[in-house]
Structure formats: structure tokens, C-alpha cells
Amino acid sequence: MVDQFFPSKFAGSMSTGEIPGEISSKYMPEKCEQMMLLSGPPCCGKTSLLFQFAYNRARESSDSVVFICNKQRMENKLPFLIQGIAPSSDIFNKIQMKYLEDDEGLKKYFAAFHFHETFPTAVIIDDFGEFFHDRNCQERYGNQRGRDLAMVRTLALCRDAIDYVNGKQNLRGTCKLLLSDTHHGDSPRLLFIYKRWLPCIFTIKVHVNGSFLLSKGDSSHAVRRPMSALKEGLTRRPVAATIKLTVPAGQARPAPPVGPALGQYRLNLMAFCKDFNARTQKYKPETPMAVSITAYKDNTFDFTVKSPSVTWYLKKAAGIESGSSKPGHVVSGTITLKHIYEIAKVKQQDPYCQYKSLESICKSIIGTANAMGLKVLKELE
Incomplete structure (x- = not known):
């Protein structure tokens, strides 16, 4: 139901008429409620609504909530907290933040989902579409629509994982999947992809009077959130x-x-x-x-x-002060594949690289070494 995105004081106001739009349980049945998308324009409060959804699920269940996002983007746009919710609340301990860099991390997480001994009450993915980089996806699939193919495969993995969890008879509750994505105007092809895999889509639209409308699909039932009410109700540490x-x-x-x-x-x-x-x-x-x-x-x-930059490690390994001024023409030093491997193991511990394979990190480091004019040898001569 729509009130899952709001704290109890906002949800309660729906029945009193302060926020128009009466939503009944038949409006979104349990089957539809298991997999959802929250779509809206930039800077409309999607991340804040997702975080409130996570807080509500963690408060109502004894199980944890997994919140997947990109760490850098999250630090640049911290979610608002509703007034009255203390940042030190024990409920936040049940929200597990999982930082991923790209769609490969998403696929690895959901591919191994059925191996978990316990399952979360909800999996939330912020800015789902931002995990799919056009160039990487096109090179991987050899297709101009590689990004669409990668999104479809990941959505299929997500739905299979949630169906598997909810199909287990010994579970105490239902595991929900909630994604968010940013749309810039009409995106019919993207919406077609989402509608194929996610039965329930909520859309945030800007109203002419400066408020936001949160609605399910193209339904006429909507919940209006006045901008003034949000500014009073939502706070974050300045x-x-x-x-x-x-x-x-x-x-x-x-x-x-x-x-x-x-x-x-x-x-x-x-x-x-x-x-x-x-x-x-x-x-x-x-x-x-x-x-x-x-x-x-x-x-x-x-x-x-x-940890220090890759260039710092490469200069230390090669024993040089700076790279070549003419890479490809003047060699500034030599390193071995063993050096590359050792540097990759250190960088893999960084939050932004922990879900990348050692092979991909090694390839990236070799590219940096070439740009510095370093010659990479199998072993020192």
C-alpha cells in the first residue's frame, strides 16, 4: 500500500482527508506488493521514501532490511529523516547498507540469494538504472542495446530470488523487493522493461501547484504530498x-x-x-x-x-618519482605481473572495488601502468 512509504502520522492522515486519496487493501494486493518500482524525476525525494519504507519494514519485522546503493551517490544526497525519528534508534541497526558499484555486483548478490541461511524482510535498491553503464554493457554483449539486455537479466535474477524466498513454506513473513529509478520525461522503452518484471509501479509526478503526486501506474488514485508538509516533516543533520x-x-x-x-x-x-x-x-x-x-x-x-591511489602504488613498485611524459614512447620504469596482482589485492578491499573481480582490477591497473609509461613484465629479467 502507498502508506508504506510514509511514517504513521502521514499514513493516518489519509483517512482524515489531510492528504487526499483513499487507498484500500484491494488497491494493491499482496502478490503485487512483493515487487515494486518507485519512479520519479530527479530530486523528488525517492531516496527518502525508500529509507522510510526500510525503516517501516525493519520496525514491523524481526528480520533485517537490505538497502543496496552506490556509496558515493548516497553520500552526495543523504536521505531525509522524519522528525521524531532519532538517528541513534536501534531500528537502524536492522537496516544493512550494501554498497555496490555496477550491475555485476547486483547479479552476484541475487545469484547467491538462495544460499543464505536467513532472508531479509525487504531488499531495496536505490537508483537501479544507474548501476548499468552504457559503454560497459554494450562491450559485454556486443550490442547497442546492451544496457537493456543487462537490465532484463538482472531483473530476472531479482524476481527469481524473491519468488524463491516467498515460496519457502517455513518463512515467517514475505520478502519484498523495492527498486527506484529516475525518469527524465517519458521513457516508454524503459517502462516497458520494468512492467515486464515488476507488477507494481509507483510514479512521482510534479503537480502544477508545487506539490508531488505519488500514484500507482496510470491509476487515478493518488496521494498528494504538499511541499510544505514535507519540508516540515523531513529533516536531516545540516x-x-x-x-x-x-x-x-x-x-x-x-x-x-x-x-x-x-x-x-x-x-x-x-x-x-x-x-x-x-x-x-x-x-x-x-x-x-x-x-x-x-x-x-x-x-x-x-x-x-x-587507500592510496593506484599511481602511488605503481610508483613505489617501480621505484620512480613520476610517470613518463611521453607514454608509449619513453619507458619510465618496469613492474611485474606479481606487483599488479599484489596492488589489486589491496585495492579490492576498498568499498568501491570489493565486489569487482581481481581480474578486472588487474586489467584496470595495467591500463594505468601503460598510461604512466611503465613496462609490465611477466617477471624481472
Whole structure:
């Protein structure tokens, strides 16, 4: 039902007339409710609605909810939280964030779904279409419509996985699949693909008076969400700044560059240094780590750490200070396939690469080495 996307105070207002549109249980039967798509234009609140859906499912069930998204996109457009929902709520512990980079990660997850000992009460995929890159899909399938083929195959895997879970007789409840995607005007071919695999499609449309309309398909039944009501009901921690630093592994101290950068926003320097050093203790000292710190106006912060760039590792392995100014003509140094393999194993631990195969990471590193003018040998002569 439509009220699954809203907190209880909004859902309750449907029957009182504050938000028009009466939705009954027959409007969306349980079979249709198992697999759904939420489609809408950019910046209309899709991710926030998905997160509210995840919160509602986690609160109503003893099982977990899996929320699949791209980490970088999620950090750039954090979802709103409804007023009254504390970010420290224990319910959020039941929402498992799974970060994937492309459609290969999606296929691997759902292909192994039936091997899981326990199953989530819902699987939610934010910006489903963004996982499919045109060029990669076209090269993989040798077809100009490779992206469509890749989406169809992944949707088939998704539906098979959900049907398998819901077909097991010993399950306590129903596992739901909810996807979101962004549409730019009318996309008949894309909608045709989704309608083939997802029986229930919700669409967000911009109304002439500045409100949003959430409706099921082309049905005349709709729930209107006034913009003013959303602005009052939805909040997120205001961000003061995003700080990007390069800090040696295990050597964060309340001194430059860390001290001045964090001190101007009155952040807890000792807490950051302790946490950073603990996260990076597995790396050799002096290894430059890229840190992205999100400073909030309430003087709290979050941060992410990435291992050094591939070029840094390649220069260390080759023993050079910089790459060739004329790659392909002037050789700047030599490395072996063993070096490539060892670098790939380290980079695979990064959040953006953990679902990529070692082979694909190795190929990417070889391409970077060639661009630096490095000669890749099977073994040192």
C-alpha cells in the first residue's frame, strides 16, 4: 500500500482527508506488493521514501532490511529523516547498507540469494538504472542495446530470488523487493522493461501547484504530498562542511593538517585521531590515506578512508618519482605481473572495488601502468 512509504502520522492522515486519496487493501494486493518500482524525476525525494519504507519494514519485522546503493551517490544526497525519528534508534541497526558499484555486483548478490541461511524482510535498491553503464554493457554483449539486455537479466535474477524466498513454506513473513529509478520525461522503452518484471509501479509526478503526486501506474488514485508538509516533516543533520585531507596511516595527530582543518568546526580532534589510527593500523606507516570528513553543524562528524591511489602504488613498485611524459614512447620504469596482482589485492578491499573481480582490477591497473609509461613484465629479467 502507498502508506508504506510514509511514517504513521502521514499514513493516518489519509483517512482524515489531510492528504487526499483513499487507498484500500484491494488497491494493491499482496502478490503485487512483493515487487515494486518507485519512479520519479530527479530530486523528488525517492531516496527518502525508500529509507522510510526500510525503516517501516525493519520496525514491523524481526528480520533485517537490505538497502543496496552506490556509496558515493548516497553520500552526495543523504536521505531525509522524519522528525521524531532519532538517528541513534536501534531500528537502524536492522537496516544493512550494501554498497555496490555496477550491475555485476547486483547479479552476484541475487545469484547467491538462495544460499543464505536467513532472508531479509525487504531488499531495496536505490537508483537501479544507474548501476548499468552504457559503454560497459554494450562491450559485454556486443550490442547497442546492451544496457537493456543487462537490465532484463538482472531483473530476472531479482524476481527469481524473491519468488524463491516467498515460496519457502517455513518463512515467517514475505520478502519484498523495492527498486527506484529516475525518469527524465517519458521513457516508454524503459517502462516497458520494468512492467515486464515488476507488477507494481509507483510514479512521482510534479503537480502544477508545487506539490508531488505519488500514484500507482496510470491509476487515478493518488496521494498528494504538499511541499510544505514535507519540508516540515523531513529533516536531516545540516552539514557545515566537507573536509578532504591526506593523512599518513596510523599517524593522525591534533596538529597540522588535521588540527586546523577540524578545529575551525569545533570537532573532537582526539576522537578523530583515535578512530583514524585504528582504521589504518594495517597499513605501513607514512602511507598517505585519503580522508573525506563530513562536519555537521552540531559539532559531530563522519569520515571515510580510502587507500592510496593506484599511481602511488605503481610508483613505489617501480621505484620512480613520476610517470613518463611521453607514454608509449619513453619507458619510465618496469613492474611485474606479481606487483599488479599484489596492488589489486589491496585495492579490492576498498568499498568501491570489493565486489569487482581481481581480474578486472588487474586489467584496470595495467591500463594505468601503460598510461604512466611503465613496462609490465611477466617477471624481472
